[in-house]
Amino acid sequence: MLLIAFFCAGLGAQTPASLLFLTEHSPPGQYLDAQGQVAGVTVELIRHLQQQLQEPGEFRLLPWGRALSMARTGESTALFETVRTPERENWFKWVGPLLHYQISLYGLRQRLGIAASELKLPGKLIACSYRNAVTAKDIMQFGFEEGRNLVLTSRSGECLDMLIAGRIDVMAITEYSLPGFALEVKQAGYELTRVQYLTERKRYLAFSKDVADERITRWQQALEQSYRDGTMRSLYQPVYAEAIILRLEDSARQTP
Secondary structure (H helix, E strand, O other): OHHHHHHHHHHHHHOOOOEEEEEOOEOOOEEEOOOOOEEOHHHHHHHHHHHHHOOOEEEEEOOHHHHHHHHHHOOOEEEEEEEOOOOOHHHOEEEEEEEEEEEEEEEEHHHHOOOHHHOOOOOOOOEEEEOOOOHHHHHHOOOOOEOOOEEEEOOOOHHHHHHHHOOOOEEEEEOOOHHHHHHHHHHOOOOEEEEEEEEEEEEEEEEOOOOOHHHHHHHHHHHHHHHHOOHHHHHHOOOOOHHHHHHHHHHHHOOO
16 A cells, blocks of 8 residues: 555656746737637647647736746746747747748838838838837848837737827738738728738747656647647638648648
8 A cells, every 4th residue: 555655646746737828919829808818729729739638737818028038937838929039949948830921011002102012121111010029120120220210019919000090100910910900901991011021930839948858749749730630720720821821731741
């Protein structure tokens, strides 16, 4: 009996800690629903992986800067959707990609004209981006500078509000956000026009460094399996373009 109790206690000690999943407001991937619960297609995908792996965990939605800081200093933490950069590479252990998409600068056709793509940047334009986002650096490569002609915001959606109000001229819009943003702009009586292609980017699930490598491998394998068996497609298809879904499915096919 003593031996059995010791064995059970040993098993309990090896049970991995429950994960804390941190994210920001970024529809349709993640947002708070009418009941105040964290929801969205990426959240649904991660919950599917939790079920497959029998991994319990809590979801919390925070401003991006705070979520990033907590993920870097906390334990048993996973941050999503996180852009993987050389600077961040050693901050986390990575599973993904969760998204693979393009980003471009857009403005309003009624203000920039029909030849917006021929405008010389930065010119007299004022740009906007989300503070602590990697995209801000992409915009700066075209001569935009914070405090002069680049506004950095801390609230998601604020750039679009300022674009419609005429306080800025261009903003970065992701491929997956474009349909929703275009609709909001249309409802305000305007039309979006692309000014400049910025980059192609991938977003990941970033785990704190204390999470065991074997656990990371299981999450990666489960994610890729969801790309192969159609689970991701069934969740993403109602809200994301076919090109985004195909890129993710291709990434799983390229894995041995």
